[in-house]
Amino acid sequence: MMAGLRALLPDLRGRLADDAPLGPRTWFRVGGAAEALLQPADARDLATCLGHLPPDMPVTVLGACSNVIVRDGGIDGVVIRLGRGFSDIVVEDNGLVVGGACLDMTVAEHAADAGLKGLEFLAGIPGSIGGAVAMNAGAYGSDIATVLDWADIVTRDGNGVRLSGPALGFGYRRSALPAGSVVTRARLHGTPAAPAAIRQAIAQIRDSREAAQPTRARTGGSTFRNPDAAISDRKAWELIDAAGCRGLTLGGAQISEKHCNFMLNTGSATAADLETLGETVRRRVRERTGVTLDWEIKRIGRPAAPTTGDAP
Known part of the structure; x- marks a missing residue:
């Protein structure tokens, strides 16, 4: 793929890297690699690159990676991240x-x-x-x-x-x-x-x-959107608390004790731990309150491939 990309982008002034780890770039510090990571030099460089990429090539745009879970299998295609030129x-x-x-x-x-x-x-x-x-x-x-x-x-x-x-x-x-x-x-x-x-x-x-949020932890900001007022007059954290999920853990992932609309990587979490914990919270809130919470954190990429012996 990289040889093909470099042929498509001969005038690239930015950077292009293959199999680039994304986990260290995210606030959760989890996730797999980008098949190709493109960091254009400026807006003109970006426009040239996008204009030369085939329409069917997957393209994912990442910013500060503060409100995102990159799944453990990484992201196929081209990941674009803006740098100093922007x-x-x-x-x-x-x-x-x-x-x-x-x-x-x-x-x-x-x-x-x-x-x-x-x-x-x-x-x-x-x-x-x-x-x-x-x-x-x-x-x-x-x-x-x-x-x-x-x-x-x-x-x-x-x-x-x-x-x-x-x-x-x-x-x-x-x-x-x-x-x-x-x-x-x-x-x-x-x-x-x-x-x-x-x-x-x-x-x-x-x-x-x-005072209110776990700002010094490995977190990703608000996990779920507050529901529409026509659906519930309670905020997401109140619904999560009412469902008994404050402090809930799964693997290395935890719902914050300080603010229960925040998930934490306590040090050993995988992206799968975080996403599964989030889905567990959604299920419990739905069962206890009748409200279905919508994710605010984006979950992108592929799950990790099953290891030998895992069920298909």
Whole structure:
């Protein structure tokens, strides 16, 4: 496969590696390898690459890998990960233009330095801007839909497109981002305010998150979405707690005692442990409360191949 890819991408300016381990890149520290890992140099390099890849070649886009479980068998095809060429932050009047690889926390801090209020909530989201746009990430009373003016994307066929906020069809923890496309940068707006006051708000968010969430553990952020109000008036963590799942373990995976909508790798978990534990929680919540929780964490790739002696 790699020989074929290199032939398809003779002008690649970024990096291409085969059988690249992904587990160490994820916040859970689990998962198999990418069949091919592509790290384009910039948006033009990305567009050229996508334009030359066959339409039937599987392509998976990974960001900060904070809200994802990469299964133990790894990911087939090409995995794209954005690097330094997608991390610029430019301050404009009443807004920032930020690269898709920028960490949410970094964007919040730059907004504070620029005296722009309204982006503090990003300090409470573990991830990057590309992923935040793709899933309409939100926390502490705001979300991407509230602050996004436009996003530049490269589509699966290699075309660059700029989409406005309304064109992205944002909903709760979702967007209508075209399948296979990559967010390369976005413009986020804010309102002028005193930098000191913004920094204080960010500090409060950090303190609140530290007090309520297992931020120092190997975790992946919120495991399940909060159900629609028409289905339940309880948040996901309340339903999980009501089903008796706080602290539940399976192999090296555990439901956090501190915040039971967080799963932990206690040190020896596999991706299969984490996913199976999550499905166990979903089943128990459904049986106890009648509510079916939807995953917020993405599970991607192939399960590990059965070892000799395993049942087919």
